[in-house]
Amino acid sequence: MQFILNPAMIGCVSDEPTLTELDDIEALDRMYRSRLLRFVAYSTGDQDLAETIVQDCLLKAYRGRESFRGDCAVYTWLAHIATNLVRDHQRSRKFQFWRNVQKTAPDLSEMSSLLPSGESSPESQMLARESAQLVSVALETLSVKQRTVFLMRFIEEMELQDICQATGMRISTVKTHLHRAVKAVRLKLGGRA
Amino acid sequence: MEDQLDREQTHLTDEQFTGLLLGTSPSTVRAHLQECARCSQEAERVSGAIAGFEQQSRLWAERRAASLPALEVDRRPGFAWLYRPQAWTAAALTVALAVGIGVSIRQDHRLMVHQQVAQVGPAPVVSPATLKADNELLSAIDGELRADASTPASVYGLTAATHGARSKAAKRMSNE
Numbered sequence: 001m002q003f004i005l006n007p008a009m010i011g012c013v014s015d016e017p018t019l020t021e022l023d024d025i026e027a028l029d030r031m032y033r034s035r036l037l038r039f040v041a042y043s044t045g046d047q048d049l050a051e052t053i054v055q056d057c058l059l060k061a062y063r064g065r066e067s068f069r070g071d072c073a074v075y076t077w078l079a080h081i082a083t084n085l086v087r088d089h090q091r092s093r094k095f096q097f098w099r100n101v102q103k104t105a106p107d108l109s110e111m112s113s114l115l116p117s118g119e120s121s122p123e124s125q126m127l128a129r130e131s132a133q134l135v136s137v138a139l140e141t142l143s144v145k146q147r148t149v150f151l152m153r154f155i156e157e158m159e160l161q162d163i164c165q166a167t168g169m170r171i172s173t174v175k176t177h178l179h180r181a182v183k184a185v186r187l188k189l190g191g192r193a
Numbered sequence: 194m195e196d197q198l199d200r201e202q203t204h205l206t207d208e209q210f211t212g213l214l215l216g217t218s219p220s221t222v223r224a225h226l227q228e229c230a231r232c233s234q235e236a237e238r239v240s241g242a243i244a245g246f247e248q249q250s251r252l253w254a255e256r257r258a259a260s261l262p263a264l265e266v267d268r269r270p271g272f273a274w275l276y277r278p279q280a281w282t283a284a285a286l287t288v289a290l291a292v293g294i295g296v297s298i299r300q301d302h303r304l305m306v307h308q309q310v311a312q313v314g315p316a317p318v319v320s321p322a323t324l325k326a327d328n329e330l331l332s333a334i335d336g337e338l339r340a341d342a343s344t345p346a347s348v349y350g351l352t353a354a355t356h357g358a359r360s361k362a363a364k365r366m367s368n369e
Contacts, residue, residue, distance in 0.1 A: 029264040038254035051261060058264055131242030132249050153215070154243050155250060160215075179211045186210070186235070189242055 021074055022065035029058055032075060035156065036082055042139055042151055043086050053089065057082045072165055076158065079166040083148060090144060131189060138188035142181050149174050150181035205232045214240060 021027055036057060041050035060081050061068075068077055139147050148167060152158045158166070163174050205213065205225060212218035213226075213236055226233045 025264060033261075033264070034251075034254040034258035037258050038250050041254065041257075042250065047257065051257075055264060128241060128245045129249070131238065132245035135242050135246035136250075155247050175211075178215065179208060182211045182214055182239075183207055185243070186239055189239055 022061065022068060025058070025062045028062060028074075032078055033058065035075065036078060039079065039151055039156055040082050040086060042136075042155070043083075043144070043148055044089070045140060049089065053082060053085045056085055060085075073162065075156075076162045076166050079152065079156070079158070079162075080168075083167055086148075087144075134188050135185055138185045141188075142184055143177075145169075146177045146181040146184070149177045150185070153178055204229060205236075210236070210239075214243075 021031065033054060036054045037047075037050055040053045040057075041047045044050055044053070057078060061078055068074075139150065142150065145167075149163055149169075152163045152166065153160070160171055160174055163169070164171050167174070169177075205222060209218060209222050210232075213222055226236060
């Protein structure tokens with residue numbers, strides 16, 4: 001399995017000090033690990049597998065840093081590597097077999113108590129936590145591509161153009177997957193979709 | 194137009210709702226939220242749920258990432274195994290083991306050859322007395338064999354004639 005940079009990854013200019021980040025593996029790890037971990041964990045639905053993929057992703061990025069031209073954000077580049085790694089794992093027959101046997105999905109329930117309470121009432125806080133759980137459940141019903149673009153757009157807050165570059169999809173395809181994903185989430189939340 | 198609200202339309206379509214969440218909807222769609230409580234509540238509920246999920250998943254990922262060991266990269270260039278003491282130890286042990294086995298096999302081989310040589314090497318020592326006794330015995334046997342002139346042919350009465358013919362032939366040869 002070899003990561004090849006997508007030649008279409010052009011036109012994305014970032015203000016981030018990209019090259020210095022990539023030269024320092026500790027900084028790369030510190031800055032992007034948790035973000036990548038969340039994206040991969042919810043893409044695969046398996047937190048143990050996500051840790052392995054994120055580690056592979058960061059190492060690939062570090063070792064292939066000379067091929068990064070700095071014409072897009074580092075995270076977009078990392079997300080592109082992570083997406084390829086997730087796809088490779090999902091294609092492997094071994095993964096298909098073990099996925100359902102050993103899957104350890106991220107559990108958000110333990111995080112509910114850590115959420116800042118704000119000024120809302122306990123009832124509305126509880127409702128907000130339950131809604132977040134429903135989003136998590138709805139994500140599991142989505143296809144891999146729908147889940148990927150939903151996470152990139154609404155959780156990682158990436159621009160549509162960056163999602164295109166990270167996934168290699170056309171913008172119309174990204175919008176279609178987003179539309180279907182939003183529809184499924186709305187349905188799960190009791191909407192009219 | 195998909196993004197424009199029809200006069201008969203009372204609520205946002207799925208596409209308009211998605212556009213609203215993506216932030217790509219036109220002003221007419223946003224204006225509709227001011228008038229329609231149902232669409233407004235749903236938009237608020239869905240965006241709030243997604244925001245809550247984002248917050249919880251971020252906390253989860255930060256905690257999880259903090260609990261993992263820091264990523265380490267072996268920065269040594271190619272032939273990194275040259276710098277690993279374990280590799281050298283393992284290689285030395287392997288060589289020592291191979292040499293030890295070779296020496297052991299070689300020694301065993303030498304012992305076997307030596308044993309084979311020992312079996313065929315020194316001849317049995319015979320004393321002169323034994324030799325003399327053996328010679329006397331052989332001479333005695335030889336004498337007895339010479340003294341016994343009977344042959345199987347003599348049993349059939351052929352001994353004299355044959356002996357005579359042989360004698361005649363001998364005489365003829367001597368005369369010649």
